[in-house]
Amino acid sequence: MKHSITLNVNGEEWDVDVAPNETLLEVLRERIGIKSPKVGCETGDCGACTVILDGKTVRSCLVLAVEADGHGVLTVEALSKDGPNELQQMFIDRNSFQCGFCAPGIVLAVSELLATNPSPTEDEVKEAIAGNLCRCTGYTPIVEAVMEFVGKDEA
């Protein structure tokens, strides 16, 4: 049986009819056209599908779309409506990503951290992105960019 749900995605209301076995990730990508959350491991390990649900990062591959009925979803598209935000620009300046597949998840994970902890230690940054796998960079340029962003870089 289909369920009629309402999602607030990046500030816009979407009414969608979903089957119970459709995930939030699928609905965002295939029905609403938001492509920044990526289909990665689909077991919750890689973090590529990360979105912010009611202010907290979640694995959108492990959330049924129907569970998100009436809730608010944010993706990186919301951060960069007028071009990259300052954090994203720092990642660009530092050439922090290579293929970019993990980038939306890492940008959101770091944004979640900075929302409650604007001056994190390097260890806190590493913990915040520990569930976001990057197979290109070895994480160093990502962590360095965040530390520079919060004014704690040593370079």
Added chain:
Amino acid sequence: MPIAHEFDYVKPASLDEAIAVLAEHGEGARVLAGGTDVVALLRNGAIAPEVVVDVKGIEGLADIQSAGDRLFIGPLVTFSDLIESELIRKRFPLFYEMAVKVASKGIRNRATIVGNICSAVPSCDAGPVLLVYEARVLILGPGGERTVHIDEWFTGPKKTDLQSGELVVGLEMSSSVQVCGGSYVKLGRYRGEDLAQVSVAVLVSSDYEYHVAFGAVGPTPVRARKLEAAIKGDKPTDEMLEVARKFIVRETSPITDIRATVEYRVHMLEVMLERGIRAAVARLNGGGPEYGTRHI
């Protein structure tokens, strides 16, 4: 890969409604809280329920409460909720130390401690800590309420005492000893997402009575009562730790699997038990590493 299995989804607004749905569908119903296990199991086909019962619409299930020496944790309390709770940080910091070691932030934001013990994998992080706290699992079913001691809860790998039609409505424990020190030591292959290869929880009271439990070294998390009896009343001297280590083989039955060999597990158990006991005792006496530290 989409979830191939088709099922119905219901979101009851009350416990009565939830129990009615669970009773109607019996084994065909699956309770959904955080979903970090359930949705993964739906996708890989390990479970195929007729109906998924989302309990997140029921008020009052996300409370962390303490009255006197009693601690109550509701079934919708996530690991992030535990980490962010002042009450937990101040009075039950062992739960904090455990929760920060669960998977990653994006999982902790969603995964519940009750769901963790309902999934009941042998490596579950909540198991050893609830064992040393002698927690009781509060259960509601068609016949009313019942309570299961955590010692009786885990009945096998991914198996619990929860019966068809029942719902866990909370965890309760009383810390009869207000002055205690604890530690949770977890070995994983990498930080961020891994299941424990071995885990050790220790709780020690001011008269040096120890509660010790292990994870991932048997079919269920296990309390080490013989070991506890052998070191009761002793401070962690080299001799005492030697005695404690000798009991590891009697209390555990580790296997070799994809995550670690028997030899590695046993070796690390010895190291982790010693560090866990030392940290718990140091904390009991007002020192030791801050709660949340990794120990290894």
